[in-house]
Amino acid sequence: MRKEPRQARSREMVERIVAAGRQVLVERGYDAFSTNQVATTAGISPGSLYQYFPDKASILEIVVDRYWDEVAESVAASLADHLGEVGPQMVRQVADALISALEADRTLLGVVAEQLPLARSRERRRALERRVRELVGAYLVVRPDASTRPDPGVAAWMIVLAIENLAMRWVLDRPPIDRDVVIEEMTALVAGYLGGV
Amino acid sequence: MRKEPRQARSREMVERIVAAGRQVLVERGYDAFSTNQVATTAGISPGSLYQYFPDKASILEIVVDRYWDEVAESVAASLADHLGEVGPQMVRQVADALISALEADRTLLGVVAEQLPLARSRERRRALERRVRELVGAYLVVRPDASTRPDPGVAAWMIVLAIENLAMRWVLDRPPIDRDVVIEEMTALVAGYLGGV
DNA sequence: TCGTGACGCGAGCGATTACTCGCATACAAT
């Protein structure tokens, strides 16, 4: 941030810019994400962008951060809500919540996951992964009977990265697999892994 | 390809260009992947690039295609080599091969996986995924006793995408997990999933 | 040996684009 918006209209403009940034990404992709395009979409002048944002990347960053935060919040909430339930049922609920969160703005997910060249986006995504991983790890530590795996931290790492990719790819690629089926398979994957054979 | 190189020196130049492209990606990242930089690195003139390549993207494409082909070839070979072995042992071998293939040029993997904005790269990666997925799916069809999952195609999709992400992230992020351990956990993940509980 | 086309060069063109700057306007405090 270059300057703090003091008056109401300027605070509103900052919001308009972020909303326009998101809109450009969704409707025209990252290639069209130029400062002039964002400004035009926001209905303001290019120069005005730089009143409150130091550069183009910082606008993008806010859009991406907010998006991943939405997803992380949704998953963390679902995890917290179903901590009491027995293993498989909990996995089902959380997987469902993750897929729903990713489906909420599938186009933006595609752009964020496949078009952005920024390392910044990866950083934020890893932050959310770490957050979820720690929740899962803590759960496994508290309930050792839920897992036969030797290291809870490793188990959490495995589960989170496996499920994350499966959910993202199912939402993005739309393979011919029913939503219920993929959730059931994810549940079986985690249950089988933790339960051993 | 714009023109077919006929003389020996021109065929050599094409190779020099591709090698330089790869080198630039590895040593300076995608941001530095400009036509002039590639030409300079290859020790040739910018204009000469366009004798045989229609545009910058086509150079990048060849570098990326070759890289993924190396990885796919390695995994497919390992799969073929260990088709006879019993479940867990086969998973171990293939996971090891995949990780080795990704470790072979970790820097390039990072650039290809995290910096390239081109959809083309994703296409190629999906082609390799499909190839491996079909091999796994065929194996599961031939040996129904190896799996308790209802749909072999779905099971193959799950396994390939889960393992792929775990291997890539382990190589790229270098989490504090031993190589042997992560392979063992991958084996347990697949075995548990296919074996049911 | 000679002629012809393949080859290679590199300055520079054209287009894009992130970002600036001087000025006009709206607002708030006194």
Place this chain on the structure above:
DNA sequence: ATTGTATGCGAGTAATCGCTCGCGTCACGA
């Protein structure tokens, strides 16, 4: 009302970069 400041404008700048084009050089076939 007046003044100082925050806000907003948009034409313009500077730099980058993909790509071209005209020209010189080299290799090969006859």
